[in-house]
Structures are given as structure tokens and as C-alpha cells.
Amino acid sequence: MSVLILVEPDAEGAAVTSLEAVTFARGMADSGGWPVHAVVVGPVDEPAWTALVDQLGAYGVASVRHAQGEELSAYAAAAWAAALVEAAGAVSARVLLASGTPRGNEILAHAAARLDVAMAANAVAADSASPLVVSRQVVGGAALEEMRLSDSGVGIVSVAGHACEPVAAPSPSVPEVVTFSPELSPADLVARVARVEPAPPDESAALTSARVVVGAGRGAGGPDGFKDLLSLAELVGGALGVSRVVTSLGWRPHHEQVGQTGSRIAPDLYIPCGISGAIQHWAGCQSAKTIIAINTDEDAPMVTRADYAVIGDLHEVVPAINDELRRRRG
Amino acid sequence: MANVLVCVKRVPDVSGEFALTDDEQAVDARHLGWTVSPHEECAVELATQIAGATGGEATVVSVGSDDSVEQLRNAIAVGCTRAVLVEADLASLGPVDVARAIADVVRAHEAAGTTYDVILLGNDAADTGDFQVPIRVAYALERPVVTGISTCVVEGDRLVARGDGPDGPEAFDLPMPAVVAVMEGGVSPRYPSIPGRMKAKKAQIETMAFEGAPVGSGRVRLKLPEVETSAVRILGTGADAAPAVVDVMEELGVLR
Ligand SMILES: Cc1cc2nc3c(=O)[nH]c(=O)nc-3n(C[C@H](O)[C@H](O)[C@H](O)COP(=O)(O)OP(=O)(O)OC[C@H]3O[C@@H](n4cnc5c(N)ncnc54)[C@H](O)[C@@H]3O)c2cc1C
Numbered sequence: 001m002s003v004l005i006l007v008e009p010d011a012e013g014a015a016v017t018s019l020e021a022v023t024f025a026r027g028m029a030d031s032g033g034w035p036v037h038a039v040v041v042g043p044v045d046e047p048a049w050t051a052l053v054d055q056l057g058a059y060g061v062a063s064v065r066h067a068q069g070e071e072l073s074a075y076a077a078a079a080w081a082a083a084l085v086e087a088a089g090a091v092s093a094r095v096l097l098a099s100g101t102p103r104g105n106e107i108l109a110h111a112a113a114r115l116d117v118a119m120a121a122n123a124v125a126a127d128s129a130s131p132l133v134v135s136r137q138v139v140g141g142a143a144l145e146e147m148r149l150s151d152s153g154v155g156i157v158s159v160a161g162h163a164c165e166p167v168a169a170p171s172p173s174v175p176e177v178v179t180f181s182p183e184l185s186p187a188d189l190v191a192r193v194a195r196v197e198p199a200p201p202d203e204s205a206a207l208t209s210a211r212v213v214v215g216a217g218r219g220a221g222g223p224d225g226f227k228d229l230l231s232l233a234e235l236v237g238g239a240l241g242v243s244r245v246v247t248s249l250g251w252r253p254h255h256e257q258v259g260q261t262g263s264r265i266a267p268d269l270y271i272p273c274g275i276s277g278a279i280q281h282w283a284g285c286q287s288a289k290t291i292i293a294i295n296t297d298e299d300a301p302m303v304t305r306a307d308y309a310v311i312g313d314l315h316e317v318v319p320a321i322n323d324e325l326r327r328r329r330g
Numbered sequence: 331m332a333n334v335l336v337c338v339k340r341v342p343d344v345s346g347e348f349a350l351t352d353d354e355q356a357v358d359a360r361h362l363g364w365t366v367s368p369h370e371e372c373a374v375e376l377a378t379q380i381a382g383a384t385g386g387e388a389t390v391v392s393v394g395s396d397d398s399v400e401q402l403r404n405a406i407a408v409g410c411t412r413a414v415l416v417e418a419d420l421a422s423l424g425p426v427d428v429a430r431a432i433a434d435v436v437r438a439h440e441a442a443g444t445t446y447d448v449i450l451l452g453n454d455a456a457d458t459g460d461f462q463v464p465i466r467v468a469y470a471l472e473r474p475v476v477t478g479i480s481t482c483v484v485e486g487d488r489l490v491a492r493g494d495g496p497d498g499p500e501a502f503d504l505p506m507p508a509v510v511a512v513m514e515g516g517v518s519p520r521y522p523s524i525p526g527r528m529k530a531k532k533a534q535i536e537t538m539a540f541e542g543a544p545v546g547s548g549r550v551r552l553k554l555p556e557v558e559t560s561a562v563r564i565l566g567t568g569a570d571a572a573p574a575v576v577d578v579m580e581e582l583g584v585l586r
């Protein structure tokens with residue numbers, strides 16, 4: 001038996017989220033005494049492919065299976081899952097893992113439906129390998145559920161983002177590379193990406209990769225209340241993130257929303273202004289390294305959970321911070 | 331004409347701190363209201379739009395206790411015209427069971443003459459966050475499925491669905507019938523009108539029983555993550571705190 005992990009490639013090699021999941025997988029594999037195998041589906045160009053195999057070696061992966069073929073040129077979740085299930089059979093996988101990204105969860109759910117087994121979404125810890133029990137995020141991460149997967153067959157688990165730091169293996173490996181063309185049925189290709197549409201530069205990517213995020217909630221007061229907040233974001237080279245109240249009221253676009261039904265952010269610094277800190281908002285910002293809250297209410301959950309806080313009206317505090325930043329820059 | 335089935339789940343409306351029941355099997359909802367996920371509110375809006383644009387019917391379904399009638403009526407108030415409750419104790423069901431119950435409703439209505447061209451669900455439920463009921467429904471009915479969708483429209487006999495992919499906005503062009511998991515952000519759910527509320531109050535709710543033995547969710551117990559005892563440092567009050575804030579930014583090294 002073994003642990004098989006679906007690795008998502010990016011332009012440079014393996015996605016960081018996948019490396020987190022490989023780290024998680026290794027923990028599970030060690031306690032079960034199993035090897036870790038990886039599977040990658042679809043085309044990956046050089047030099048990303050070589051980098052990916054090297055990275056997986058550093059992370060202690062025994063083999064990398066690469067599903068290739070004409071039919072895998074455009075993403076189709078069912079086809080990706082067919083490849084995954086085929087690879088799972090080849091390595092006698094006891095556990096099938098992926099990162100809990102949109103695609104990771106989607107492909108695993110297809111695999112679970114195909115194999116008719118349970119799936120645990122967004123695990124943060126593997127509690128035991130036998131029986132297979134994981135702790136996973138529910139209620140947007142405000143609670144954890146201990147979930148027991150089937151005692152036999154394949155257990156399917158996605159790993160929540162930021163559940164663990166990506167850490168290379170104590171002893172690296174040279175993964176065996178195996179290419180294969182999965183057997184696909186026409187039905188597997190019906191729901192495939194027809195086109196990727198031209199778009200303005202991806203603003204939500206700017207939000208999730210920003211080192212500093214300035215947050216704005218109902219306290220902004222209205223659609224015209226964001227000028228100073230945007231200036232602050234610009235002065236610190238960061239991005240604006242907002243609460244759901246702000247997007248529901250149409251003050252700012254949804255791609256700026258942080259939280260359970262928006263983006264999950266992990267900046268070095270988050271500055272939530274006029275945001276109360278509801279659990280669904282917290283779900284999206286709890287991975288921030290440092291939080292400086294600005295709020296009129298010193299008892300707001302966002303204030304009590306922050307590292308630092310300023311009590312006051314954001315429309316007075318934020319312009320003063322902007323002035324101070326400009327003054328120190330001379 | 332496209333008939334749409336939209337699926338909503340009644341969940342506790344938690345926003346602040348909450349407790350668990352003594353048996354650690356559920357959120358203690360005695361002092362909480364109830365709601366549905368924002369993803370599902372958007373799915374209901376899309377269902378109403380598709381039915382309106384094609385002259386079809388939008389039917390809402392929920393699997394759960396009879397209190398779920400509240401969420402069904404809310405969907406009728408914003409444009410659904412028919413509602414079905416599959417009565418079940420959600421504590422004993424897992425995503426496999428819920429998906430089967432939804433597929434059973436589709437088959438039962440089909441046998442009675444109503445076919446569904448589009449089945450809309452939320453991308454993930456607000457409480458259990460299983461990320462799989464839509465896909466299991468699709469497999470049970472052997473229909474294509476897409477997830478993470480912001481908007482979808484019927485164009486002739488095709489359904490064009492759009493969502494955000496890793497490389498930008500993606501479009502899918504699906505034959506119907508199809509299953510779509512909707513994510514918040516593409517449409518703004520409308521507010522109920524007064525006539526809408528009146529209709530909702532009077533609407534008949536079709537009730538079905540959950541059939542067969544459930545496989546369950548595998549839940550052992552719930553637990554609350556340890557809350558770090560807060561050591562918030564108040565930097566000051568009002569505009570006077572600005573220098574202290576910038577000092578912290580400098581200490582953190584986030585200013586270039
Ligand atoms: C299933 C579900 C999913 C959800 N998903 C999300 C999500 O993804 N993201 C999200 O954000 N929410 C989400 N929500 C909504 C969430 O529960 C809250 O309603 C929302 O986060 C509150 O937004 P807010 O903090 O801006 O507003 P409020 O809760 O109204 O708080 C406003 C805060 O601003 C302060 N304030 C007011 N005026 C000023 C001023 N002039 N200066 C400084 N401070 C001021 C107040 O003291 C208060 O703390 C979700 C809800 C549900 C049920």
C-alpha cells in the first residue's frame with residue numbers, strides 16, 4: 001500500500017500548495033509505513049517539469065506518474081480524475097491526497113464518486129493512519145471535524161491551504177518517472193475548459209500574493225469611503241481586501257472579498273479597518289502573520305484577536321498614517 | 331425552455347463565537363438563526379434568471395428537517411416557483427446520502443413528467459464544507475458537472491458557464507442536462523418583493539421521505555480550535571496613533 005498525491009504544476013514546477021500537501025502526505029505515509037507516490041496530469045513544459053521532479057525528489061517522493069495525451073490538452077476534471085484513479089490502482093494507494101485548491105477538491109471529489117468512497121475535504125491533521133482518521137476544517141475553519149474514513153479501500157483527503165509549512169524530506173530521493181496515457185471515455189471530456197478568456201490582469205491574484213493587505217469593512221461608510229484606504233494600500237505596495245458587507249452593498253467588486261466565500265490571504269501584514277471580524281471573515285485572514293486592526297469598537301472580535309490595534313475612526317486614523325508614511329519618506 | 335433545480339441547505343447562522351452541543355456532534359444552534367451559504371443564494375438567483383429567460387420553472391429542494399421549509403420559502407420569495415423538502419435527520423447523513431436524495435427527487439419528478447435541464451448547487455456547504463455533493467449528484471445521474479462557476483446562461487441547447495480558473499476566467503460549453511456548482515460573486519441575489527413574500531407564505535411544499543439506509547458522514551466529533559489568548563497591543567486612539575503604526579510597519583520590515 002502507499003500514499004498517492006496529485007501534484008498541481010505551475011510555471012516554475014510544483015505549486016507551493018502541492019508541496020504543503022506532499023509534506024502532509026509524508027506525515028501520513030510515515031505513520032502507516034507507506035511510500036509516497038505522486039501523479040501529475042496534463043502537459044508540463046520544460047524547465048518546469050525538471051524542476052518539479054527535482055522538488056518532489058527533495059520532498060522524498062518515490063515515483064512521479066505523468067498522465068499524458070492529446071485529450072489532456074484542456075482541463076477537464078473528470079479526465080483528470082480518471083488518470084488519478086488509474087494511477088491509484090497502479091501504486092495500490094490506500095490514501096489519495098491533493099491540496100484543497102479549487103481544482104484539487106474538484107478532482108478528488110470526482111475520484112471519490114468514481115471509486116464510491118468517502119472524501120474528507122480540507123484536512124489540517126492526520127490523527128491516525130489505521131483507522132484512517134483526519135481532522136478537517138468545517139464552518140469555514142471556525143471548527144474542526146474528526147472524520148473517520150473507510151477502514152479498507154481508498155481514503156480520499158484534501159489538505160487545507162496553510163495546514164502545514166512545506167518542508168523537504170530528511171532524506172531526499174530520486175523519483176522514478178513513469179508516463180502513461182489514461183484510458184478515458186468520451187463522457188470524461190464533455191465538461192472541459194472551452195476557452196480561457198482574456199481578462200484584466202487578475203486582481204484577485206494580486207490580493208492573494210500581496211505582502212501587505214489593507215482591509216475595509218462596513219466602517220468605510222459607503223462607496224466613496226475607500227480613497228484613503230486605497231492610498232494606504234498604494235503607499236505600502238499592498239492590495240485592498242474587503243468584507244462581504246462591502247461587496248454585498250456593491251461598494252467594491254467581489255474579487256476583493258476576503259473570507260470563507262472570498263479569497264484566503266496570508267500576507268505578512270493585514271490592516272483590517274472597520275471590519276468586525278466575523279468568523280467567516282476571519283476564515284480568510286487568519287493566516288496573516290501580523291494584524292493591526294483599526295476600529296471604533298475596542299471589543300470587536302477583530303480587535304481582540306489582532307496583534308496590534310488602534311481605536312478610532314478609520315477616516316481619521318488612515319489619513320494620518322498616510323501622512324506619516326509620506327513624511328518619513330521625505 | 332429550461333427547467334432548473336436548485337439545492338439549498340439550512341445551516342446555523344454563526345458569525346461570532348459559538349459553542350458545540352454536549353455530545354460534540356453539532357454546533358449548538360439554540361441561540362442562533364439559520365441561513366444558507368452565499369454560494370447558494372447566488373445559485374437561487376441564477377436559477378430564477380435562467381427560468382425567467384427561457385420560460386422554464388425554477389424548483390428549490392432541500393434535504394433536512396422540516397424546519398428547512400423556512401429556507402425553501404425564502405427561495406420562493408425571490409423567484410422559485412416550486413419547492414421540495416426531503417425530510418431527513420441531517421446528523422445521520424453524509425454527502426453521499428444527500429446527493430442520492432437529490433438524484434432521487436430528479437428521477438421522481440422525471441417519472442412524473444418534469445425534467446431538469448440544469449441542476450444548480452452551491453460550491454460548498456457553509457457548515458460541513460464537503461465540496462462534493464454537486465459532483466456526486468452528477469455521477470448519480472450521469473450528467474456533466476462543473477464547479478466554481480460565477481455565471482451561467484442557456485444558449486440554445488447548450489449551457490455556457492463561466493468561472494475563475496488558475497490562468498484567468500474560464501468558459502465551459504456544456505450540453506444539457508448539466509450540473510453546476512455556483513460560487514458567490516457573479517450575480518447579486520435579489521431582495522424579496524412584497525408579492526414574493528406573500529407567494530412564499532402560501533406556497534405548497536412537496537414533501538418526500540429519505541429512502542434507504544444512509545452511509546453517514548464519518549463524523550467522530552467536532553472540536554473548536556484552541557483560541558490563542560489575545561495579547562493585543564493597543565497602539566493608541568485616533569490619528570495620534572499613526573506614528574506608532576508606522577513604527578510597527580518598520581519593525582516588521584514590510585516597508586520598502
Ligand atoms: C456562510 C457565510 C459566508 C460568509 N462569507 C464571508 C466572507 O467570505 N467574507 C466576509 O467578510 N464575510 C462573510 N460573511 C459575512 C460575515 O458573517 C459578516 O456579516 C461580515 O464579515 C461583516 O462585515 P463587516 O465586518 O464589514 O461589517 P460589520 O460586522 O457590520 O462590522 C463593521 C465594523 O466596523 C466598525 N466601524 C464602524 N464604523 C467605523 C469607523 N468609522 N471607523 C472604524 N471602525 C468602524 C464597527 O465597530 C464594526 O466592528 C459570510 C457569512 C455567512 C453566513
Ligand SMILES: Nc1ncnc2c1ncn2[C@@H]1O[C@H](COP(=O)(O)O)[C@@H](O)[C@H]1O
Nearest residue numbers: 337338393451452454455460461462463
Ligand atoms: N442537505 C442538503 N440539502 C440540499 N442541498 C444540499 C444539502 N447539502 C449540500 N447541498 C448542496 O450541495 C452544495 C455543496 O455541499 P457540500 O458538498 O456538502 O459542501 C451546497 O452548497 C448545496 O447547494
